[in-house]
Amino acid sequence: MSLDRRSFRVGVIAGVFLLSGVLAGVLFSAGSGWMSPAASAPSVSPVALAGANGFPAVAKVTMPAVVNISTTRVVKGHGGQASPFMDDPVFRHFFGDQFNKQFQIPRERRESSLGSGVIVSADGYIVTNAHVVEKADEIKVLLSDKREFTGKVVGSDPKSDIAVIKISGKNLPTLNWGDSEKLEVGEYVLAIGNPFGLNSTITLGIVSAVGRANMGIEQYENFIQTDAAINPGNSGGALVNTRGELIGINTAIFSRTGGNMGIGFAIPSNMAKGVMDSLVKHGKVVRGYLGVSIQDVNAKIAKQFGLDKAQGALVSDVVSGSPAEQGGIKTGDVIVRLDGKAIENSTMLRHRVAEMPVGQGVEVEVLRDKKPVKLNIKIAEQPKDMTAGGESVKGEGKSSALAGFEVQNLTPDISGKLNLARGTQGVVVNSVEPGSAAEEAGIQPGDVIVELNRKTVRNTDDFRRLSKSLGKDESTLLLIVRQNRKLFVAINP
Numbered sequence: 497m498s499l500d501r502r503s504f505r506v507g508v509i510a511g512v513f514l515l516s517g518v519l520a521g522v523l524f525s526a527g528s529g530w531m532s533p534a535a536s537a538p539s540v541s542p543v544a545l546a547g548a549n550g551f552p553a554v555a556k557v558t559m560p561a562v563v564n565i566s567t568t569r570v571v572k573g574h575g576g577q578a579s580p581f582m583d584d585p586v587f588r589h590f591f592g593d594q595f596n597k598q599f600q601i602p603r604e605r606r607e608s609s610l611g612s613g614v615i616v617s618a619d620g621y622i623v624t625n626a627h628v629v630e631k632a633d634e635i636k637v638l639l640s641d642k643r644e645f646t647g648k649v650v651g652s653d654p655k656s657d658i659a660v661i662k663i664s665g666k667n668l669p670t671l672n673w674g675d676s677e678k679l680e681v682g683e684y685v686l687a688i689g690n691p692f693g694l695n696s697t698i699t700l701g702i703v704s705a706v707g708r709a710n711m712g713i714e715q716y717e718n719f720i721q722t723d724a725a726i727n728p729g730n731s732g733g734a735l736v737n738t739r740g741e742l743i744g745i746n747t748a749i750f751s752r753t754g755g756n757m758g759i760g761f762a763i764p765s766n767m768a769k770g771v772m773d774s775l776v777k778h779g780k781v782v783r784g785y786l787g788v789s790i791q792d793v794n795a796k797i798a799k800q801f802g803l804d805k806a807q808g809a810l811v812s813d814v815v816s817g818s819p820a821e822q823g824g825i826k827t828g829d830v831i832v833r834l835d836g837k838a839i840e841n842s843t844m845l846r847h848r849v850a851e852m853p854v855g856q857g858v859e860v861e862v863l864r865d866k867k868p869v870k871l872n873i874k875i876a877e878q879p880k881d882m883t884a885g886g887e888s889v890k891g892e893g894k895s896s897a898l899a900g901f902e903v904q905n906l907t908p909d910i911s912g913k914l915n916l917a918r919g920t921q922g923v924v925v926n927s928v929e930p931g932s933a934a935e936e937a938g939i940q941p942g943d944v945i946v947e948l949n950r951k952t953v954r955n956t957d958d959f960r961r962l963s964k965s966l967g968k969d970e971s972t973l974l975l976i977v978r979q980n981r982k983l984f985v986a987i988n989p
Contacts, residue, residue: 551700554686557740559696560640560669561615562688562733565624565647565661567632568608612689612733613637613661614742615670616772620645620663623772624732625747626652629659637663640696651775655715657747658763658771659732671734674741676764679703679720687724687746687760689733699725701758708761709843713748718847719761720744726760735762744768770851783878784854787818788825789981790842796937796986800973801830802866808832809845811862812975813982823873825862827975827982828950832868833861849875895966896989900932901925901939905955914942915980921954922946922977937987940978947975 611628615621622637629635635647645663652659683703691697701724708719722735726746735744744762774781790809798806808830814821825831831839834848835858852858854877861870903923906916910924925943928935945953948962949972966972971988 551686551738554736554738554740555688555698558671558686558734558736559688559698561671562640562690562696563613563615563622564638564690564693564695565611565613565622565628565732566608566636566638567611567629568606568634568636569631570633571605571607610690610693610729611731612729612746614732614734614745615668616673616742618666618668618670620665620668621650621772621776622647622661622663623745623768624659624661625745626654626657626659628732629661630654635661637661638695639669651779651781653771653775653781656763656767656771656781657714658745658768658775660772660775671736671742672740673769674737674739674743674765676706676720676743676766679706679737679743679764681705684738685720685722685724685743686736686738687722687726687730687733687762688736689726689730689746691725691727691729693729701725701760704759706764707843713761716767716846716850718764718767718843719748720764722760722762723758724760725758730760741765767847767850782854784849784852784875785819785878786849786873786875787815787820788831789813789815789983790831790845791983792841792843793830794986796971796988797973797984800971800984800986801828801863803830803863807841808839808863809842810984812984819873819876823860824869824871825860825873826864828984829862829864829869831860831862833859835859893964893966894968895963895970895972896968897933897970897972897987898963898966900929900934902927903945903956903959906944914944916944916977917980920944920946920977921952923953923956923959933987933989937985939974939976939985939987942978944977945974946977946982947973949973950975 609628611624613622613624613628616623629649629652632649635649637645637647639645645665647661647663650660650662681703685701685703687699687701689697701722703720704723705721708721709717713719720735720743724735726749730746733746734742735746737743743765745765745768746760746762748761750757750759750761771781789812791812793801793803793806793808793810795806797810798804801810811825811827811829811831814825814827831845833839834845835852837848839845839848852875854875857872857874859870860873861868863869903925906920906922906924911920914924922944925939925941925945927941928939945959947953948959951962953959953962969989971986974985974987976983976985
């Protein structure tokens with residue numbers, strides 16, 4: 497299966513991002529409500545829409561606010577007639593294709609694409625996907641009543657795939673923002689957009705899941721999953737509830753063919769609105785920064801840390817000088833509450849931080865050595881840039897957990913190849929036995945072990961000494977460095 501991304505296709509794959517050890521501290525600054533629809537915009541009671549009028553009433557009030565977005569960009573390339581010398585294979589061998597390109601007549605071509613957008617203010621602010629307007633030289637916005645406008649990009653955030661464009665209009669039809677936090681699995685939703693250029697198309701489905709993350713689509717993911725039919729051209733369109741409220745921006749599909757297979761994804765309205773507010777006010781998304789690397793707590797790690805259940809965000813590293821360090825957060829802390837609200841996993845923490853204004857103080861509750869500790873942290877603005885071998889030894893003693901891999905001391909050469917931070921100490925894994933407990937736990941060659949059961953590992957001597965003290969069937973907690981990020985891994989024999 498694949499997630500499809502193209503300008504004319506709804507799905508977007510920007511690449512695979514942080515899978516484990518996520519750097520937390522995302523903030524979309526809180527909005528101030530500038531998007532309130534004007535009094536002249538169509539208004540229908542949510543109760544009325546959800547009642548006897550049913551889906552036709554929802555369609556009637558929502559469809560006029562969903563627009564067709566067509567973009568054009570000029571792409572420079574080489575065309576014209578090739579040099580006759582290129583017919584000679586000997587000439588091609590010595591001079592290559594570059595010669596031909598140099599002597600071709602440069603040409604320009606125009607590329608067009610289609611997508612959707614949602615009008616959220618009566619004076620012409622429109623939310624859409626960043627990939628819909630990416631690199632566009634010209635943007636045309638077509639309303640359902642056939643009025644056409646020229647659009648201008650106010651701001652774009654590829655990390656969340658949200659963009660804001662503006663058209664010069666008055667008393668335009670709008671959609672009211674809904675609260676995506678209140679969305680429930682199984683709830684009816686409607687997807688509105690322009691699939692394959694078919695304007696004002698509406699499809700019905702349910703919410704299949706909420707909080708989908710780690711999909712490898714965007715850097716910041718908290719998707720609503722729906723089985724409402726979403727197809728190429730729906731990108732940037734509306735996902736609405738039965739009250740006619742905008743609760744998501746359609747952005748991606750999971751597909752074998754490029755068309756709908758009943759698995760679509762939408763950016764939650766709360767995230768989209770926060771990004772829009774920041775883009776309009778600042779021209780960019782002002783993100784907050786906590787300064788910790790975090791990971792989910794699985795059952796093995798929960799056991800190692802003495803937790804009753806696999807819940808919370810485990811801090812695997814704290815950035816020097818960060819708000820987290822200044823506030824007293826330490827490696828090995830499990831963040832369980834933020835601002836009084838429970839934290840289920842690392843994704844939830846990222847997005848909770850994302851909802852807080854820069855400069856705001858927040859109470860963070862952590863479990864440290866199985867005891868709750870409350871800390872006060874002041875959210876900061878996210879930095880622009882976030883993202884000869886020696887002997888090999890096995891774990892000595894009776895430990896089955898450490899029997900499945902070999903390690904060796906770090907050398908300057910190895911540290912350089914692994915792009916490790918200066919001063920990193922530990923042992924590097926150079927081989928892992930197939931089928932071993934270490935392999936099952938996810939240990940990989942190139943991992944650098946810096947702690948064993950919360951004790952520092954500086955070299956193979958430390959590793960050998962600590963491994964001797966372990967029982968045969970004793971589980972082991974390792975702190976490793978992988979791709980310059982710290983990560984806890986529990987190995988159960």
